[in-house]
Amino acid sequence: MSGNGISEQTTCNKEKLQNSLELPSPGLMTDLRKEGEDQATNNEAPETQCVNEVLGRSTSAPAHSLWSTEASGSVRLRIDELCPQEPITVHQMFMTSVQKYGNLSALATKRNDKWEMITFSEYYYLCRMAAKSFLKLGLERFHSVAILGFNSAEWFFSAVGAVFAGGLMTGIYATNSPEACYYVARDSRANVIVVENQNQLDKILQIKENLPHLKAIVQYSGQLQIKMPNLYSWEEFMGLGVDISDKTLDEVISSQKPNQCCVLIYTSGTTDTPKGAMLNHDNITWTAHHASRAGDMQPAEVKQESIVSYLPLSHIAAQIYDLWTGIQWGELVYFAQPDALKGSLIRTLREANPSSHMGVPRVWEKIMEKIKEEISHCTYIKKKLVTWAMSIILEENQRSPKHEEKSFLFTLADALVMEKLCAEMGFSCCQKFFSGAAPIGSDTVMFFLGLNIWLYEAYGMTESAGPHFMSGPKAYKLPSCGRVVPGCRCKLANIDADGVGEVCFWGRNVFMGYLNMEEKTMESLDEDGWLRSGDFAKMDEEGFLYITGRLKELIITAGGENIPPLPIEEAVKKVVPIISNAMLIGDRRKFLCMLLTLKCVINLDTMEPTDDLSLEAVEYCQQLGSQATNVSDITDGRDKVVNQAIQAGIARVNAKATSNAQHIQKWTILKKDFSVSGGELGPTMKLRRPIVLNMYHSEIEAFYKE
Missing domain, CATH: 3.30.300.30 (ANL, C-terminal domain)
Known part of the structure; x- marks a missing residue:
């Protein structure tokens, strides 16, 4: 098996790959795109037109409520005048991207000091192979495939393959103890657990006898050190489904509805017992499309974005940003090394030169500390030059928006110092910088603003499929976390005399409910279906949101x-x-x-x-x-x-x-x-x-x- 996960038997040329996937011919794809462009004025996106023509329109499963706590449940989608878009499934989203971006590089993995890449067509084909193998292992509808390990192409194949096969993709944090792994695997009724290496396998071996639904374990990195029934290497796993027909898989795929669950995201348990947030196809596909555009992510036909994947994919922020948005817009995803946060991330950034980068606040703080340390080792003259440049840039950035024309001194300071410094960090081609998952300190934001790096804060929840508010080039005001994503709604409940209230969410991104937790679900959703965030905030006249505290963290003396x-x-x-x-x-x-x-x-x-x-x-x-x-x-x-x-x-x-x-x-x-x-x-x-x-x-x- 080659390093990028494609065996010699499965490596295909374009013609063979197209036939095996039963994709429309290039001529038909061109006609469909043109037809989509002609009808774009009818307020229906070209990609939706293409999906409808090739796959038929999606119809939602019968549902009477906005919420459900059953894995097999369905919900009413929040389609209204702000969100009229046709709902689609994950498979339909991926098919549309293959039609548009099939020959573009999609995933990049470094092996033996060389970056190996696969195209979107190959990516899709490998996800189908994984789906067939999951079906062969006996994956049942609405049971989970749990994935435990660091970010990799195999992680993506397992995630998408699980959804294609009708299962629930469930990430487990790589830092979880065996007990924490057990909680997620049992609660999600995992039929298959995919682990990275022997270290992660050892955790599962300690608990597997107590997992009644578990049928198989797959290890995607390193050689198997032991042989036992129902334990497979990645090579063995990918070959299991060869006798599962395309027709069989397509029947499973065609039975999926946009308002049914496909992803489980478990809260990390910082304030309570971990809860399995159920996200349906529409939560994923709508958010990947619309929230990313609020952050100015570009479709590959305009400019192919590139990112480095290194944050935990078990968390909604990284999963939406790396996996689902990557498919939606045809992005090139570079996978960092497992020791990324131990120091190798900067080296990967230098090699990948991403166009966009996201970090949690602590990552940005660590980068800031590293830069300060490097500056402290500079000569006296160079240190003074950097300090001067940062003060000039910070002052002007605070005074005028990013897109406004800057002064000669600003341009000089940026050219003399900051461009070189950004290149050292691997940000020479980076145009968008995001911070999410937790509030970021104002001192960190100001430090990077002095480097001419504008940190765009995203604010949301696991239960809102990621960002509900976004900062961006056209929505930036400190210390705000931006405006509501277009198509979504928000309100402040129980506003006090200072204008502070609890932030509540409404939109296509709002989750279905917590798996098997009706009481917790009803605590999160009010009687009208608004999602309570538990965060206190105020909003200014321009719609910018300012977080002031959290209900569960509130101290009452x-x-x-x-x-x-x-x-x-x-x-x-x-x-x-x-x-x-x-x-x-x-x-x-x-x-x-x-x-x-x-x-x-x-x-x-x-x-x-x-x-x-x-x-x-x-x-x-x-x-x-x-x-x-x-x-x-x-x-x-x-x-x-x-x-x-x-x-x-x-x-x-x-x-x-x-x-x-x-x-x-x-x-x-x-x-x-x-x-x-x-x-x-x-x-x-x-x-x-x-x-x-x-x-x-x-x-x-x-x-x-x-």
């Missing part, structure tokens, strides 16, 4: 004061730059306290925080007159200079508080930073507050001892 912790935590991190993480404590307590961690060096092999302070933290200490180089030099009040500086910073934050109840009365520095491996952070670097409360119970109780 013993005195009844409602306090959103996030703004206070961000304020402390901003005034005391040595702080890495800050968590406010005080729910049902007499006063507020705070847990603090310091910026430190990360062990790239284990991803564990070390005792060594980061270069930025060491420089901060030196500016104060401290010689501290380790976290342990500062904890327990050992370094009076640094501790006094932290206290002074917190005093400045307290001075700006709206009431005495919002003052931080006590704080402590923990002995190590928060991390994914330590359990304090989720897979997307979100703070897992309930976990932290349990882990540091003794430190918290010490605050409140008389």
